[in-house]
Amino acid sequence: MRLLLPRLPALRILAGCLLGLAAARACEQCRLSYFSGMEAAPKASALHPDAKIVEYTLEIGERTLSPAGSPTRVLTVNGGTPGPVLRFREGDVARITVRNTFTDEDTSIHWHGLLVPNLEDGVPGLTTPRIAPGQSRVFEFLVKQNGTYWYHSHTGLQLQGGVTGAIVIEPKETVPGAEHVDHDVAILLSDWTDEAPHEVQRTLLRGGDWYSFRRGTAQSWLGAYQAGKLSDYLSREKSLVPPMDLSDVAFDAFLMNGQRSLHLPGKPGERVRVRLVNASAATYFYLESALGALRVTHADGQAVTPFDQRRLLIAPAENYDLVIRIPAEGSWDLRATAQDGSGAVSAWWGEGLAHPTPAPPKPDPYGMNTYLRSILDQLDPEPGATEAERPLSPYGKFRAAQPHPVAGVHRDLTLNLTGDMMRYEWTFDGTLPADAEALRLKAGEALRVRLVNNTMMHHPIHFHGHFFRLVDQDGAAPATAPRKHTLDVPPMSVRTIEFTADEGMGDWLLHCHLLYHHTSGMMRVIRVTGADGAEPPHAPALHQMQTSFAWGEATLLSNHALGYATFQDGRSNWTAVWDAGLRRHTGHEAELTYQRWLSPRLSVFAGYRFDTMNGGVDGLFAGATYRLPYFMDARLSQQSGGETRLGLMKSLALTDRLGLDLSVQHGTLTGTATSAHLRYLLNKETSLVGGWSSDFGLGAGLTLRF
Numbered sequence: 177m178r179l180l181l182p183r184l185p186a187l188r189i190l191a192g193c194l195l196g197l198a199a200a201r202a203c204e205q206c207r208l209s210y211f212s213g214m215e216a217a218p219k220a221s222a223l224h225p226d227a228k229i230v231e232y233t234l235e236i237g238e239r240t241l242s243p244a245g246s247p248t249r250v251l252t253v254n255g256g257t258p259g260p261v262l263r264f265r266e267g268d269v270a271r272i273t274v275r276n277t278f279t280d281e282d283t284s285i286h287w288h289g290l291l292v293p294n295l296e297d298g299v300p301g302l303t304t305p306r307i308a309p310g311q312s313r314v315f316e317f318l319v320k321q322n323g324t325y326w327y328h329s330h331t332g333l334q335l336q337g338g339v340t341g342a343i344v345i346e347p348k349e350t351v352p353g354a355e356h357v358d359h360d361v362a363i364l365l366s367d368w369t370d371e372a373p374h375e376v377q378r379t380l381l382r383g384g385d386w387y388s389f390r391r392g393t394a395q396s397w398l399g400a401y402q403a404g405k406l407s408d409y410l411s412r413e414k415s416l417v418p419p420m421d422l423s424d425v426a427f428d429a430f431l432m433n434g435q436r437s438l439h440l441p442g443k444p445g446e447r448v449r450v451r452l453v454n455a456s457a458a459t460y461f462y463l464e465s466a467l468g469a470l471r472v473t474h475a476d477g478q479a480v481t482p483f484d485q486r487r488l489l490i491a492p493a494e495n496y497d498l499v500i501r502i503p504a505e506g507s508w509d510l511r512a513t514a515q516d517g518s519g520a521v522s523a524w525w526g527e528g529l530a531h532p533t534p535a536p537p538k539p540d541p542y543g544m545n546t547y548l549r550s551i552l553d554q555l556d557p558e559p560g561a562t563e564a565e566r567p568l569s570p571y572g573k574f575r576a577a578q579p580h581p582v583a584g585v586h587r588d589l590t591l592n593l594t595g596d597m598m599r600y601e602w603t604f605d606g607t608l609p610a611d612a613e614a615l616r617l618k619a620g621e622a623l624r625v626r627l628v629n630n631t632m633m634h635h636p637i638h639f640h641g642h643f644f645r646l647v648d649q650d651g652a653a654p655a656t657a658p659r660k661h662t663l664d665v666p667p668m669s670v671r672t673i674e675f676t677a678d679e680g681m682g683d684w685l686l687h688c689h690l691l692y693h694h695t696s697g698m699m700r701v702i703r704v705t706g707a708d709g710a711e712p713p714h715a716p717a718l719h720q721m722q723t724s725f726a727w728g729e730a731t732l733l734s735n736h737a738l739g740y741a742t743f744q745d746g747r748s749n750w751t752a753v754w755d756a757g758l759r760r761h762t763g764h765e766a767e768l769t770y771q772r773w774l775s776p777r778l779s780v781f782a783g784y785r786f787d788t789m790n791g792g793v794d795g796l797f798a799g800a801t802y803r804l805p806y807f808m809d810a811r812l813s814q815q816s817g818g819e820t821r822l823g824l825m826k827s828l829a830l831t832d833r834l835g836l837d838l839s840v841q842h843g844t845l846t847g848t849a850t851s852a853h854l855r856y857l858l859n860k861e862t863s864l865v866g867g868w869s870s871d872f873g874l875g876a877g878l879t880l881r882f
């Protein structure tokens with residue numbers, strides 16, 4: 177066993193990690209010299225000397241504010257969230273100074289939906305130098321489009337913290353036939369949590385049902401039984417399909433322009449252009465108004481032939497322009513309701529009697545099959561089909577006001593949207609960004625991408641620096657297909673997009689705009705080479721995100737104390753577990769392990785065990801875990817000294833608060849041990865526990881999560 181040690185996967189992987197780290201450092205160095213070379217090249221103001229220069233300064237910092245009602249740390253742009261609306265006219269040169277006033281955090285700003293040179297795209301480390309604390313960077317680019325867009329930090333989770341704002345670009349000339357409006361207002365939708373965003377991500381990674389419990393969408397045996405869906409619940413568990421979720425996180429408030437309710441100016445009979453941007457980190461909204469169907473004039477900044485939609489689904493990072501008319505009497509709202517039904521926020525126009533918009537029907541947590549069927553029906557609608565109760569994005573109604581043919585050589589690519597809900601890992605093609613090759617495309621080449629969503633969640637996919645257009649089901653792409661920067665791909669369905677790599681050489685990011693999916697790995701770099709295949713003047717780099725987190729749990733019962741602590745980095749976990757009797761002669765057992773996940777179902781591990789229970793001995797061990805149907809976990813290990821152990825574990829959600837943990841384990845030297853414990857969720861950190869184990873007997877106590 178001792179001789180085997182250097183061959184243990186743990187050590188080999190550790191060595192690989194260290195080499196990888198060195199390579200990444202070297203790569204960062206070459207990227208820095210590339211950046212300094214690029215910064216020296218002529219800027220937009222020199223290239224377009226006749227253009228008007230419009231300047232802004234954005235100061236990124238932090239303040240104590242109360243977005244959800246109680247004081248908390250908020251990340252701000254010029255002292256508030258959202259930041260100022262940046263207004264331009266098509267043809268201007270934008271010169272924006274971004275100043276980082278944080279004491280210990282980098283920052284960045286990405287211009288979402290704007291066609292800018294690669295260096296100005298704002299993805300730190302990938303396209304643009306990161307902005308260190310106390311430093312500034314001046315962005316300069318030609319504004320070569322019009323419409324509504326937005327900006328946000330692309331560093332870590334700063335978008336969730338509040339670093340965002342709207343961009344409004346007027347057309348160069350008045351558009352013939354454009355609807356006249358009396359007011360023009362930008363509304364930024366966001367989701368707010370008083371928890372630190374880093375803590376949200378840690379909570380998602382550690383697993384458990386805390387957020388779905390808070391949203392009231394947690395599934396359980398009792399809930400399924402009461403809904404008459406027990407057989408659906410069991411067949412889902414049997415085939416290891418995670419519960420469908422319309423959201424991952426539970427939020428404390430939904431906001432419009434940082435407020436829980438907005439009152440906007442306007443007189444009876446006036447018309448208002450509403451520029452809605454979904455700047456939330458993780459929330460899809462249904463937009464609806466008591467005034468009647470919404471008149472949609474632009475999607476993702478692009479003019480569409482105006483159409484009406486009663487309930488408009490807006491994905492994170494998408495934006496729509498609407499035109500509303502203020503009625504003669506009363507106060508009317510435009511309501512944005514979180515798709516999961518967990519909250520809403522409204523903007524109001526007019527004075528007098530309030531006319532609130534009724535809430536859309538709440539989703540049924542057990543209605544997964546109905547929802548999936550409704551998605552299929554909507555993607556392939558019967559002629560004359562009416563708007564669904566819970567509609568998808570109205571892409572079928574989009575007709576671009578101006579045709580935009582995609583030219584160039586076509587290449588086809590399929591990108592699978594993949595996820596491991598249990599470990600909260602979201603990816604493309606099941607590959608983490610660090611292990612993925614950049615997708616290569618020659619300048620001028622057109623790529624058609626089939627986005628195949630193999631998960632039970634919606635994903636809003638955003639491509640940097642380019643517009644793409646939606647190709648319909650049969651692959652035909654009429655020139656009136658809308659151009660978009662962000663596209664919702666519903667659960668278990670396919671959407672196809674195409675675009676031409678015509679915005680310059682360089683690395684461009686393609687990612688899911690659910691922030692916690694993006695940070696967990698649902699991103700890919702598209703590397704545009706020269707038309708002749710010449711490489712960009714820098715080595716491929718990564719848009720790096722924090723991948724390491726730690727958490728644990730300690731349970732103190734009247735008869736024994738047990739728990740674990742783990743440090744996770746990507747697909748690796750370093751874990752300590754312990755279980756010790758509190759009465760005499762009951763012994764203890766502890767393990768230190770390195771575990772590596774090979775697939776969502778399979779992991780291998782190796783470690784050292786300290787064991788004084790049931791004739792156990794100390795020694796090295798190695799083994800594997802495998803997830804069986806019904807989310808039952810099997811664990812097989814072989815220890816030096818001859819102990820072979822097989823364990824089976826299963827957790828049952830009896831109600832949304834009450835769980836039952838069952839385990840049985842057999843060791844060739846230590847015999848059979850069984851246990852059954854009930855857990856009652858008190859709050860995020862604490863549960864009451866009570867039960868029986870063959871090693872320690874009956875006991876009750878408390879679990880603390882940290």
Ligand SMILES: [Cu+2]
Pocket residue numbers: 602634635636688689690693694698
């Ligand atoms: Cu996603």
